[in-house]
Structure formats: C-alpha cells, structure tokens
Amino acid sequence: MKNCKKRDVNNTSIDRNSVSEKARINKVAITILLFYLLTSIITVFLHLPISLITFIIPLLCIPFTIWGIRYDIKPARHIALNGISTCLCLKLLAILVYYIIFEKNKNNNKIKEKSYARRIAVLDQKNKEYDMKVLFMAAIILGETMIFILYTFIQWHRVAIKKSRKRNNIDNEIIRF
Numbered sequence: 001m002k003n004c005k006k007r008d009v010n011n012t013s014i015d016r017n018s019v020s021e022k023a024r025i026n027k028v029a030i031t032i033l034l035f036y037l038l039t040s041i042i043t044v045f046l047h048l049p050i051s052l053i054t055f056i057i058p059l060l061c062i063p064f065t066i067w068g069i070r071y072d073i074k075p076a077r078h079i080a081l082n083g084i085s086t087c088l089c090l091k092l093l094a095i096l097v098y099y100i101i102f103e104k105n106k107n108n109n110k111i112k113e114k115s116y117a118r119r120i121a122v123l124d125q126k127n128k129e130y131d132m133k134v135l136f137m138a139a140i141i142l143g144e145t146m147i148f149i150l151y152t153f154i155q156w157h158r159v160a161i162k163k164s165r166k167r168n169n170i171d172n173e174i175i176r177f
Helices: 019-046 048-070 074-103 116-176
Strands: none
Touching: 019 048, 019 074, 048 074, 048 116, 074 116
C-alpha cells in the first residue's frame, strides 16, 4: 500500500506510448471486435439469405485490428477502434429496429384460407415483407460499409496532414539557415 499510486483520470500527461497503455487499448480493440462479430452472427439468425453478407465489414475489420496490434501502427488501430465501435452501435440499433418492425407483431399462422384469392393475397403480403427485410439488411450493409470507408479516409487524411506538417517544419528549418 505504500508504493501504490492512484491514477488521476484527468491527468493529460499520461504516456500514451507506454506498454501498459498499449496493452489496454489492444485488449479493448479485441473485445470490441469479438463483440462485433457476435452481433453479426445474431443478424444471421434474423434473416438468413442476405444477412450472410453482413460479415463483410467485420471480416474487413479483422486485418486492421491485427495489423494495428501486431505492428503497433496507430492509424490502423484507430481505424479499427473507431470503425468497429461505430458499426457495432449501428448493428445493435439495427437489431433493435428489426425486432420492432418485423418481429413484434408477427403472426405465425399458416395459410388456412379456403379461397384461392385469399391464399394469393397472404402469400403476396409475405413476399412484400420479405422484400422489406432484404431492403432493411441492404441498408444496414451499406451503412456499415460507408462508416468503415469514412473512418479509413479520415485516418488516412490525418496521417497525411501529420507527415505534411513534418515536411514543412523540416523545409522551414532548412530555409532559416
């Protein structure tokens, strides 16, 4: 207890490059990625044919996470953390909205109508519901893809600006001589 130091949450002088801080960030990134993969598996049970495509973005996030952790590359780690976190929130929200729209008032009654016209009308309604589910899943896939691409471009832009500033500082020092 004598040598135990309390960590100040508001301290801005915490070394972000320390090994323990990197290990903590890596654990958070892996945990979020695994949770994101788990929610993607849940979407498979919601709507099988198109929801298999929802594995595209989680599978694209895996290389960024591994690259960022293994080679200690900050831009890849930031893409992974930001992209995965935002897409995870989008997917959780999508699961909730899907349940509210499609599953809440669902009647699992089989078609027992005697008239042919009524059976056709019920089948037509089920086809429209299926089409709405496909459109819903397609919108979720598009949203995840756009978020992932956006975070990739933002991080690429940040890295390019940092390198540009370093080059400008070197050029300014050369001009001063």
